[in-house]
Amino acid sequence: xxxxxxxxxxxxxxxxxxxxxxxxxxxxxxxxxxxxxxxxxxxxxxxxxxxxxxxxxxxxxxxxxxxxxxxxxxxxxxxxxxxxxxxxxxxxxxxxxxxxxxxxxxxxxxxxxx
Amino acid sequence: xxxxxxxxxxxxxxxxxxxxxxxxxxxxxxxxxxxxxxxxxxxxxxxxxxxxxxxxxxxxxxxxxxxxxxxxxxxxxxxxxxxxxxxxxxxxxxxxxxxxxxxxxxxxxxxxxxxxxx
Numbered sequence: 001x002x003x004x005x006x007x008x009x010x011x012x013x014x015x016x017x018x019x020x021x022x023x024x025x026x027x028x029x030x031x032x033x034x035x036x037x038x039x040x041x042x043x044x045x046x047x048x049x050x051x052x053x054x055x056x057x058x059x060x061x062x063x064x065x066x067x068x069x070x071x072x073x074x075x076x077x078x079x080x081x082x083x084x085x086x087x088x089x090x091x092x093x094x095x096x097x098x099x100x101x102x103x104x105x106x107x108x109x110x111x112x113x114x
Numbered sequence: 115x116x117x118x119x120x121x122x123x124x125x126x127x128x129x130x131x132x133x134x135x136x137x138x139x140x141x142x143x144x145x146x147x148x149x150x151x152x153x154x155x156x157x158x159x160x161x162x163x164x165x166x167x168x169x170x171x172x173x174x175x176x177x178x179x180x181x182x183x184x185x186x187x188x189x190x191x192x193x194x195x196x197x198x199x200x201x202x203x204x205x206x207x208x209x210x211x212x213x214x215x216x217x218x219x220x221x222x223x224x225x226x227x228x229x230x231x232x
């Protein structure tokens with residue numbers, strides 16, 4: 001069974017600084033996808049970034065990058081130049097190959113301080 | 115990007131009544147949709163997988179007779195909470211990917227439905 005672990009319930013970061021949100025995963029599958037979603041207080045789920053298990057390079061999307069270490073089964077999200085609008089819950093998630101559901105971690109609440 | 119809508123966005127109902135929540139993919143077809151439930155300050159938990167034209171697959175611990183799922187078309191799945199009780203109060207979110215989309219394709223989430231049972 002798949003499992004996602006986010007060990008940081010809450011994080012604080014100064015505006016304009018970078019922050020890393022941790023995520024480790026466990027799966028017996030060789031083919032899988034890793035995702036990060038942002039959930040502001042409105043509740044909507046906003047897709048941030050994706051990393052495939054066979055991707056050799058770390059994914060990047062604007063200010064978001066994913067530090068993928070396959071041997072350690074970690075997929076940490078790095079947010080550079082934090083903005084006040086980045087304050088939200090962040091979920092790491094995984095899905096098996098194909099149109100399968102996402103399995104989510106418990107989330108990390110990020111607070112950006114001015 | 116693709117859009118998934120949910121209706122209603124919030125609903126208050128009395129204990130013992132039933133509530134139907136609709137999830138629509140507006141600009142793509144989805145043979146499979148997923149229903150999640152999120153309690154306050156918790157993560158999203160998969161409730162069931164909704165398959166067009168066939169029975170839904172429920173996760174362990176989710177009562178299929180209480181949470182009725184119907185996926186009658188490639189763009190619509192409904193979740194009916196029957197005989198709702200206060201413990202069913204939660205945030206219900208659906209998601210879908212375009213038919214035939216690869217794994218790397220993001221799942222598009224609806225905006226969620228906040229259910230409060232009094």
